[in-house]
Amino acid sequence: MKDSNSSTKDSHPPNGFARKGSSTSTEVFDNSCKVMLIGDSGSGKTCLLVRFKDGAFLSGSFISTVGIDFRNKVVDVDGTKVKLQIWDTAGQERFRSITKAYYRDANALLLLYDVTNKTSFDNIRAWLAEINEYAQEDVVIMLLGNKADMAAERVIRREEGEKLAKDHNVAFMETSAKTGMNVDLAFMAVARDLKMKKTRKPSDPSFNVAEYVTKEQQTSGCCGS
Numbered sequence: 001m002k003d004s005n006s007s008t009k010d011s012h013p014p015n016g017f018a019r020k021g022s023s024t025s026t027e028v029f030d031n032s033c034k035v036m037l038i039g040d041s042g043s044g045k046t047c048l049l050v051r052f053k054d055g056a057f058l059s060g061s062f063i064s065t066v067g068i069d070f071r072n073k074v075v076d077v078d079g080t081k082v083k084l085q086i087w088d089t090a091g092q093e094r095f096r097s098i099t100k101a102y103y104r105d106a107n108a109l110l111l112l113y114d115v116t117n118k119t120s121f122d123n124i125r126a127w128l129a130e131i132n133e134y135a136q137e138d139v140v141i142m143l144l145g146n147k148a149d150m151a152a153e154r155v156i157r158r159e160e161g162e163k164l165a166k167d168h169n170v171a172f173m174e175t176s177a178k179t180g181m182n183v184d185l186a187f188m189a190v191a192r193d194l195k196m197k198k199t200r201k202p203s204d205p206s207f208n209v210a211e212y213v214t215k216e217q218q219t220s221g222c223c224g225s
């Protein structure tokens with residue numbers, strides 16, 4: 001029986017989330033979702049994470065990530081707290097054997113290319129092949145065309161990113177760690193998808209992350225020029 005006055009009891013629903021009873025309407029989930037950032041070196045993985053976590057942009061000299069780094073952020077999805085454990089991997093080839101070992105634990109992958117760098121876009125197919133080989137089958141994948149603020153240097157059109165994502169049946173957005181465009185949305189969409197997967201009852205409508213971001217994203221939030 002539910003005791004609405006109790007604020008101390010913990011309950012453990014069958015969905016795997018441990019729900020701490022609370023007198024507030026906010027449910028606290030101690031489940032953490034692992035989100036991994038992957039893509040070529042220089043595509044902006046670390047900057048995207050810093051923008052999401054601290055709301056800042058790391059301009060100036062580029063400090064390439066060594067190995068792997070992680071940061072946590074708790075987000076609110078419709079009153080539910082979801083803890084994202086975000087793994088920032090090194091894009092450089094020489095660290096690939098280290099980062100491969102983390103794929104199987106990832107619940108979601110944000111796969112980045114740089115819209116001003118054709119090689120980083122061409123390499124997406126190889127990244128997707130690596131994902132197929134090492135990641136869980138039900139991993140949430142989102143393709144992100146980053147540096148969308150760099151209009152003059154752009155070499156990959158938005159439509160090309162959209163087509164590649166469609167061909168591989170993954171969600172897609174363009175982002176900018178510099179302006180913040182779509183950065184929160186990218187992380188919030190995966191948090192929402194992961195929360196839905198864990199809490200959805202068979203009778204609930206299914207959640208499609210690709211449709212969700214298509215509906216929610218900003219397409220003109222960058223500075224252009």
Ligand SMILES: Nc1nc2c(ncn2[C@@H]2O[C@H](COP(=O)(O)OP(=O)(O)OP(=O)(O)O)[C@@H](O)[C@H]2O)c(=O)[nH]1
Pocket residue numbers: 039040041042043044045046047048058059060061062063064065066089090091092146147148149150175176177178179
């Ligand atoms: N204009 C612009 N510059 C960006 C953006 N994101 C990253 N950069 C710049 O791109 C360079 C590389 O960014 P990082 O985030 O360090 O790249 P990374 O993917 O983490 O690279 P590795 O750690 O080597 O894998 C830095 O000089 C950033 O300032 C963006 O959205 N817009």
Ligand SMILES: [Mg+2]
Pocket residue numbers: 045046047063064065088089090091
């Ligand atoms: Mg980095």
